[in-house]
Amino acid sequence: VSVAIGCAVRDRNVVFASTFATFFTRAYDQLRMAAISESNINLCGSHCGVSIGEDGPSQMGLEDLAMFRAIPTSTIFYPSDGVSTEKAVELAAITKGLCFIRTSRPENNIIYNCNEDFHVGQAKVVFKSNDDHVTVVGAGVTLHEALAAAEMLKKERINVRVIDPFTIKPLDSKTIIDSARATRGRIVTVEDHYYEGEK
Amino acid sequence: MEDYHKPDQQTVQALKNIANRLRINSIKATTAAGSGHPTSCCSVAEIMSVLFFHTMKYRPEDPRNFNNDRFILSKGHAVPALYSMWVETGFLKESDLLSLCQVDSTLEGHPTPRQQFVDVATGSLGQGLGVACGMAYTGKYFDKSSYRVFCLLGDGEMSEGSVWEAMSFASYYQLDNLVAIMDVNRLGQSDPAPLQHHVEKYQKRCEAFGWYAIIVDGHSIEELCKALSLPRHQPTAIIAKTIKGKGIPAAEDKLGWHAKALPKDMAEMVMKDLQSQIMNTSKHLYPPAPIEDSPPVSLRNIRMPSAPNYKPGEKIATRKAYGMALAKLGRYNERVVVLDGDTNNLTCSEIFKHEHPNRFVECYIAQQNMVSVAMGCAARERNVVFASTLASFFTRAYDQIRMAAISESNINLSGSHCGLSTGEEGPSLMALEDMAMFRALPTATIFYPSDGITTEKAVELAATTKGVCYIRTSRQDNAIIYNSNEDFHVGQAKVVFQNKEDQVTVVAAGVIVHEALAAAEHLKKERIAVRVIDPFTIKPLDVKTIIDHARVTRGRILTVEDHYYEGGLGEAVSSAMVNESGFTLHRLAVSHVPRSGKPHELLKIYGIDRDAIAQAIRKMLSSSANAK
Numbered sequence: 010v011s012v013a014i015g016c017a018v019r020d021r022n023v024v025f026a027s028t029f030a031t032f033f034t035r036a037y038d039q040l041r042m043a044a045i046s047e048s049n050i051n052l053c054g055s056h057c058g059v060s061i062g063e064d065g066p067s068q069m070g071l072e073d074l075a076m077f078r079a080i081p082t083s084t085i086f087y088p089s090d091g092v093s094t095e096k097a098v099e100l101a102a103i104t105k106g107l108c109f110i111r112t113s114r115p116e117n118n119i120i121y122n123c124n125e126d127f128h129v130g131q132a133k134v135v136f137k138s139n140d141d142h143v144t145v146v147g148a149g150v151t152l153h154e155a156l157a158a159a160e161m162l163k164k165e166r167i168n169v170r171v172i173d174p175f176t177i178k179p180l181d182s183k184t185i186i187d188s189a190r191a192t193r194g195r196i197v198t199v200e201d202h203y204y205e206g207e208k
Numbered sequence: 209m210e211d212y213h214k215p216d217q218q219t220v221q222a223l224k225n226i227a228n229r230l231r232i233n234s235i236k237a238t239t240a241a242g243s244g245h246p247t248s249c250c251s252v253a254e255i256m257s258v259l260f261f262h263t264m265k266y267r268p269e270d271p272r273n274f275n276n277d278r279f280i281l282s283k284g285h286a287v288p289a290l291y292s293m294w295v296e297t298g299f300l301k302e303s304d305l306l307s308l309c310q311v312d313s314t315l316e317g318h319p320t321p322r323q324q325f326v327d328v329a330t331g332s333l334g335q336g337l338g339v340a341c342g343m344a345y346t347g348k349y350f351d352k353s354s355y356r357v358f359c360l361l362g363d364g365e366m367s368e369g370s371v372w373e374a375m376s377f378a379s380y381y382q383l384d385n386l387v388a389i390m391d392v393n394r395l396g397q398s399d400p401a402p403l404q405h406h407v408e409k410y411q412k413r414c415e416a417f418g419w420y421a422i423i424v425d426g427h428s429i430e431e432l433c434k435a436l437s438l439p440r441h442q443p444t445a446i447i448a449k450t451i452k453g454k455g456i457p458a459a460e461d462k463l464g465w466h467a468k469a470l471p472k473d474m475a476e477m478v479m480k481d482l483q484s485q486i487m488n489t490s491k492h493l494y495p496p497a498p499i500e501d502s503p504p505v506s507l508r509n510i511r512m513p514s515a516p517n518y519k520p521g522e523k524i525a526t527r528k529a530y531g532m533a534l535a536k537l538g539r540y541n542e543r544v545v546v547l548d549g550d551t552n553n554l555t556c557s558e559i560f561k562h563e564h565p566n567r568f569v570e571c572y573i574a575q576q577n578m579v580s581v582a583m584g585c586a587a588r589e590r591n592v593v594f595a596s597t598l599a600s601f602f603t604r605a606y607d608q609i610r611m612a613a614i615s616e617s618n619i620n621l622s623g624s625h626c627g628l629s630t631g632e633e634g635p636s637l638m639a640l641e642d643m644a645m646f647r648a649l650p651t652a653t654i655f656y657p658s659d660g661i662t663t664e665k666a667v668e669l670a671a672t673t674k675g676v677c678y679i680r681t682s683r684q685d686n687a688i689i690y691n692s693n694e695d696f697h698v699g700q701a702k703v704v705f706q707n708k709e710d711q712v713t714v715v716a717a718g719v720i721v722h723e724a725l726a727a728a729e730h731l732k733k734e735r736i737a738v739r740v741i742d743p744f745t746i747k748p749l750d751v752k753t754i755i756d757h758a759r760v761t762r763g764r765i766l767t768v769e770d771h772y773y774e775g776g777l778g779e780a781v782s783s784a785m786v787n788e789s790g791f792t793l794h795r796l797a798v799s800h801v802p803r804s805g806k807p808h809e810l811l812k813i814y815g816i817d818r819d820a821i822a823q824a825i826r827k828m829l830s831s832s833a834n835a836k
Contacts, residue, residue, distance in 0.1 A: 038575075038600075063244070064243070065318045079776075205644075
């Protein structure tokens with residue numbers, strides 16, 4: 010992380026530094042100081058959450074969202090497919106402050122069109138009907154789980170709306186609240202992360 | 209000085225057989241799981257065999273016996289090798305190996321303390337040696353006994369700075385009961401390790417750090433037996449030159465095999481080949497018994513001998529109260545030990561140091577190592593451990609703290625100089641994200657005491673509460689607000705100011721609860737009555753008390769904290785209330801990177817002082833009035 014800060018200094022380079030999401034906890038003091046330094050480094054943590062599987066908890070990122078949310082100047086991208094990941098990389102490169110992109114191990118379907126516009130702080134509604142009963146907010150692997158659940162529930166005549174926040178910070182609370190109002194105030198959030206410190 | 213007795217040929221053959229069975233078992237287990245690191249296990253086969261059946265003195269039927277030599281697998285991904293050794297001792301069944309990584313198995317992909325023979329979880333690399341230092345320090349200076357500590361590291365993880373922090377600590381404290389074995393198999397995960405097979409470079413580095421370093425052929429049973437038997441007056445590094453994947457011809461010393469389980473037919477062929485190398489021998493090896501000179505220790509009755517001795521109105525900083533509480537706890541409980549990172553005059557752990565110098569461990573400016581050493585000292589319930597530094601510097605050790613939670617460790621950490629109230633030193637020394645950090649840890653308890661009395665109670669409770677405990681202390685003096693005979697419990701908030709017609713419930717802690725009390729007094733003159741609650745512990749949070757009182761104040765709650773908005777007290781209250789209706793929650797916190805200044809000026813600028821609190825309350829009331 011320190012070398013990344015050094016490479017980015019004086020606007021000499023656009024820098025991306027990556028490792029397993031959970032190992033960024035090893036550098037939390039350096040990340041904290043990066044924000045105080047007004048650095049523009051971009052970080053990518055892979056193998057987030059329990060979805061990494063057999064290697065167990067030492068390798069799972071379950072507190073990284075809490076960690077990056079508490080860093081001022083940070084933007085947190087949590088893309089759910091290949092298209093939004095590419096958009097996240099492009100946006101991170103041009104967004105000031107610390108940018109964190111959280112990626113997953115398992116393969117997942119492409120769910121967006123290549124010409125879809127993405128913005129920091131803009132959520133996407135990825136599944137809806139005219140009469141939705143619950144708003145479900147998921148990201149990464151849990152977005153795909155939510156979509157599968159929505160399909161299952163459709164057969165039981167239960168309609169749910171599924172939202173992909175795209176960025177956890179800043180969070181598009183307007184879209185979530187508007188959607189929740191349409192679904193009688195019911196919201197379910199699902200995340201591959203611990204409860205605490207999250208969205 | 210003992211003479212070295214060379215093992216006879218039967219013993220050497222038996223040890224070779226154990227090594228090859230380790231290879232077979234590692235391949236069998238990982239192929240069955242479809243996951244794991246067999247090549248990383250193959251390079252340590254002879255090392256493990258010699259350690260477990262020649263060098264270490266321990267009782268295999270009682271892995272956590274406090275007299276046993278200790279072993280830490282810092283390169284945790286080689287865990288099938290560890291499981292294999294415990295199958296050899298009879299502690300595990302061979303059939304258990306086939307359940308590796310399955311969701312209902314106790315044999316996980318990296319070591320966890322679910323197994324009796326694992327003291328601390330590993331898997332995040334570079335942390336085992338620091339823990340081994342804590343165990344060795346305890347053995348030499350606290351237990352004053354004969355057990356030795358062995359730590360097996362990979363060469364890839366030796367790029368971690370934390371390894372070298374531990375190397376410095378070990379030689380500084382002359383931990384001659386500590387042996388580090390370095391499995392220099394040349395290859396890392398995606399690339400070779402930077403020093404590849406240049407074992408002489410590793411040797412020079414270890415010697416530069418004050419260790420005795422010997423290079424051996426890591427696949428030679430004889431060389432390993434000899435190197436591990438010779439006594440030293442310094443910590444010893446055995447630099448073992450090995451081949452990753454040794455015994456798997458297609459993978460030996462080749463890139464691209466890290467974390468790859470062998471496909472079934474390849475596995476069968478290789479195992480057959482290894483089996484043919486196992487020669488019959490009459491020797492049945494059993495580990496030698498440990499020397500039983502370690503004192504039995506019970507941490508059951510750790511408590512303060514008397515109630516806190518502060519008078520109402522007396523002023524003391526919670527950091528000073530922490531130091532005094534430690535010294536008091538240490539007076540009557542001889543297994544309380546305290547660590548600090550060259551900040552003992554700031555955290556006030558110096559008060560303990562002056563009274564109990566033999567139980568104070570200076571860890572210097574190496575916070576990662578300090579946390580690992582703390583875990584090592586706390587392992588096998590040998591000590592109640594407190595480790596302190598400035599709260600902001602615990603971010604340096606977040607990975608170690610995370611692994612402490614996974615290890616089910618009972619360490620107690622105290623961070624001083626929390627928040628803006630640190631003042632002139634500026635943001636680099638201010639902890640504004642520590643509550644978020646500790647809240648995201650399973651097993652953690654977070655104490656945020658507001659005066660001297662609650663600080664002393666927090667220290668006592670932390671000492672007896674399982675899991676990682678964190679005590680957040682402040683720089684400045686504040687008044688005593690409780691009585692000495694008040695009872696305090698984890699997860700129990702206190703109402704510190706209330707009247708009949710309270711209109712808003714204010715929840716605040718530490719320095720800020722004093723600001724809230726001042727605001728409450730001031731508002732009284734404007735005929736605005738507010739109730740003030742001190743949560744005492746942020747995690748677990750006493751949601752019931754807060755909700756009950758907020759109901760009385762027509763659902764109006766204001767949280768105020770010397771911390772960023774994200775992840776702290778306000779979010780804790782907010783997420784606890786998410787399904788309750790009829791509440792209006794406002795939060796005051798620090799919204800961006802602050803600057804240097806006098807503490808009271810900073811509280812004002814960043815909107816968390818008594819005036820900001822009063823103003824927020826007036827606004828809440830006028831908007832409810834408007835709403836009506």
